[in-house]
Amino acid sequence: MSSENQCSSVLIVGSIALDSIKTPLGEVNDALGGAAVYSSVAASFFAPVMVVGVVGDDFPREHLQFLESRGIDIRGVKVERGKSFRWGGSYEYDLNHAHTIFTELNVFANFKPVIPDVYRDCKFVFLANIDPELQLEVLNQVKSPTLTACDTMNFWIENKRDALLEVLKRVDVAFMNDAEARQLIGTGSLVKAAMQVREMGPKYVVIKKGEHGAVMFCNGICFAAPSYPLEEVVDPTGAGDSFAGGFMGYLAGTGDVSESSIRKAVICGSTMASYNVEGFSLERLKTLTGREVSERYKAFREMVRFEEM
């Protein structure tokens, strides 16, 4: 890792999906979703984005057009014959937990990430939540990234532990939610879990805690960000992905990977996640402006401000 302090692009690899979601405030069917989509759109507020993924030939053209309208390079999105990846989920009283109703992998089942030549020099790489074996394939294809990051989920912790540990050895930043960190390490103490994940490789471990905000651990440092106090969460889907996208986008956009910049990246992540949950699917991010992003960032500063004793 080195700090270059000039704007770079972010390469994002992950799922592109059609989501059917039900929350206490409504529902949508076959709406734009997927970790790579949420994180790419969030990152695009800060830096150029290149996305790698796969969709079926049923994938609405308007969704790809929307990504392009955000300046996202979609040359890495393969369109294959067959149906797009679909996920159905619902949220009840506790919006921190999604109940999966169905998962239809479809064309995503045989996804092999091929990083286009023009993407391989990319300095910032985000491996969204996919099979850690595929994440390793991506790491093998990029040339000399400044900063790499991965996300994961309980399924891979249980079923692909060795590959995941290999990924953790090789990335600079690991995103995890609190339950995943506890599960990976096998301890009730989140602090202990985060510190032990760090010992597995990543310089920075960022624990996402939903409505309780996020905590970043690096060498002897703990940085805590609250969540933005929303009266209503319309749809929590993609909050973690938007967080990671905002985080990576901010770092790529500034080219600065100092600790001070990482702290700001956590707040940019929190900002994007907080806007994302205000609407179903990508609805809110579609209308979001750069000015609103700055305003909420400032609101975060005001929320945690206090003077010396």
Added chain:
Amino acid sequence: MSSENQCSSVLIVGSIALDSIKTPLGEVNDALGGAAVYSSVAASFFAPVMVVGVVGDDFPREHLQFLESRGIDIRGVKVERGKSFRWGGSYEYDLNHAHTIFTELNVFANFKPVIPDVYRDCKFVFLANIDPELQLEVLNQVKSPTLTACDTMNFWIENKRDALLEVLKRVDVAFMNDAEARQLIGTGSLVKAAMQVREMGPKYVVIKKGEHGAVMFCNGICFAAPSYPLEEVVDPTGAGDSFAGGFMGYLAGTGDVSESSIRKAVICGSTMASYNVEGFSLERLKTLTGREVSERYKAFREMVRFEEM
């Protein structure tokens, strides 16, 4: 409420107990406990404290001597014939939830708080978690407090709702944990719950979230404090009470009830709670120094620090 900016005392009314506690890290029997004890000791690091409560004639003299050694005025502690209030509880994997094993009210069953004349001019009043009808009796006995605060629990929300609502009308600060606020208002949204509690009377609503920190709501303002990242929590008992004690003590010690001061008070509360859970019963607070309090307060500032974008 007015800001006088000179040191005042805190009057604290609540339970004084002998606790038997089991956590994954050990256990204690008949150890010093009770909301009034935890909050008084925490407050005593910042301001003079006067405590009102009741103990049985079996209450170890050394415990009262310890309170006196902290400069706490115990003339309001009645010693009655009979056994002291005893509580037994255990914590398992999830340290946020205590499992009550037994509650023996004993002399506490007939507790009627009588505020000694010399205490009635007290400017800062903390009604620890007791029957809201008793909290009202205390409010009727104090003369012209600068700032009053109450704590409560699920039992009173269910069984003494009207009295509790009356208390909330009359206090300046309401402390609640997140589950209690949601229960009182009947909503899953913590932000909505906190804002509606505010409409019931208190200018400040402080939501305690255990390992997730605390959030303070006042007119249009939300201030978020993280919890201190402890690798191990030895005993969570009294964390909320220590929080409230540190909060009230700080305000009384400075006499400043401005919003800026309230923010600092939340951090002082978080500081005291974080130390308290490092040992069983009052063990850690017994050895705690003012210097350590300042150090952790500074650590909280460092934990949330980030620059403009």
